Amino acid sequence: MKKITSIILFLLSIVTYCQNNDGFTKRLKAINSKTKTYYNVDGVDFSSETFSYDFSEKSLKKLYRKFSIKEEDLKIKDDSLNFNNFHITKSVKLTENLNAINSFYFVEDKNKTITIFWFGFYNKNDEVFERKYINRILNKEIPQEVFESITIDSIDFAGRAIILSNSCYWTNVNTIQCPYNGEMNWSIHKTIESAQQSIQNQFTSTKYQKGGKIINEEDVDILFEGTETKAKRIIYDFTGVKSLLAGVSGGKTLTIYYVASKVRENYVSCCLSFWNNDVKTESGLAPLLNKVMQIKN
Structure with missing residues (x-):
């Protein structure tokens, strides 16, 4: 019985790994600048930038202004992330059928500072995609091989x-x-x-x-x-x-x-x-x- 249970757990771990990995390292590319890291995969541009601020209302207000987030913009906590955060989505109409979507996450990272993630989409953002890469970046799961000089x-x-x-x-x-x-x-x-x-x-x-x-x-x-x-x-x-x-x-x-x-x-x-x-x-x-x-x- 123990042997069967071990086999089942082993197979489940393989399935979980494949689902989480999804071969992204073969598609993802990134560039580090002095203050910001830029990424591209599956047609999506996104970035991460860390600020030495505590995750407080005062600090967040300062960063909201920096990223043109207005007071009336809806700020939602994404409970699916294991990090304290606020999520803001802004849309810009390009044509009758095409909108540019800017998706921002203000996240309290493991160092208790604020990391801001931006994702650029057309028409609709993909929150599953966003959470996946926020977790990968904050958990330092992005391999060095994807970074370009x-x-x-x-x-x-x-x-x-x-x-x-x-x-x-x-x-x-x-x-x-x-x-x-x-x-x-x-x-x-x-x-x-x-x-x-x-x-x-x-x-x-x-x-x-x-x-x-x-x-x-x-x-x-x-x-x-x-x-x-x-x-x-x-x-x-x-x-x-x-x-x-x-x-x-x-x-x-x-x-x-x-x-x-x-x-x-x-x-x-x-x-x-x-x-x-x-x-x-x-x-x-x-x-x-x-x-x-x-x-x-």
């Missing part, structure tokens, strides 16, 4: 190392800017449906933002990391528009590709772009884009 000469792109020029730099987790050579952002997902939804949200957000207009939109056949798939290609025109983005680049049009595809054992959403005045290879793509995709003729 701030200075880079190569990137891990869905399991393949890609060498970059010294001029390239991070603008966010999994977002690379190579001046006059292109830019791309990507995320690793658990499912293809998640990747497709993520890239659709990016496209919709771009399509309806102010400051320019789409002058061409089409689906094109491409090879993405050696896999045949389709990408949505748009040309976004900034002509005659005062835009900080266009002003910095000096360009007038931005060509953008939106891709969701299986890459090796991963599912990837990826947005790639270049300006009309960027360097082009023989393929017509900027050098950075050419490292991961080719247009099929």
Whole structure:
């Protein structure tokens, strides 16, 4: 009987481990700055930042102001977390059918200081996801291998190392800017449906933002990391528009590709772009884009 009980407990522990682990370390990437840590996984950007304040009303009010949390914003304690906390959700309307959701957790951590978590979603936040990563971070379960160096000469792109020029730099987790050579952002997902939804949200957000207009939109056949798939290609025109983005680049049009595809054992959403005045290879793509995709003729 004891042997049977031991076997059952062993099997249950394996199931629990698999449910809790869910292979997240293969999809999660993070960058440490001086004061804040940024993360990306499954198409979700989030961050954590710790302040040397006690979890008191006075301290919280000070931090609420810092993060533009108003007095009338609803603050709810999430009893599903094993840490004292307040949860605030704020929504910004982007289009008729798309809202940007900012989800904040003000948490009393194990050191009795306040760690603030921010999660960015479209349309609806995922509290199960949020709790999972809050616990993983506060319990120090994030392995060092997921952290990227701030200075880079190569990137891990869905399991393949890609060498970059010294001029390239991070603008966010999994977002690379190579001046006059292109830019791309990507995320690793658990499912293809998640990747497709993520890239659709990016496209919709771009399509309806102010400051320019789409002058061409089409689906094109491409090879993405050696896999045949389709990408949505748009040309976004900034002509005659005062835009900080266009002003910095000096360009007038931005060509953008939106891709969701299986890459090796991963599912990837990826947005790639270049300006009309960027360097082009023989393929017509900027050098950075050419490292991961080719247009099929």
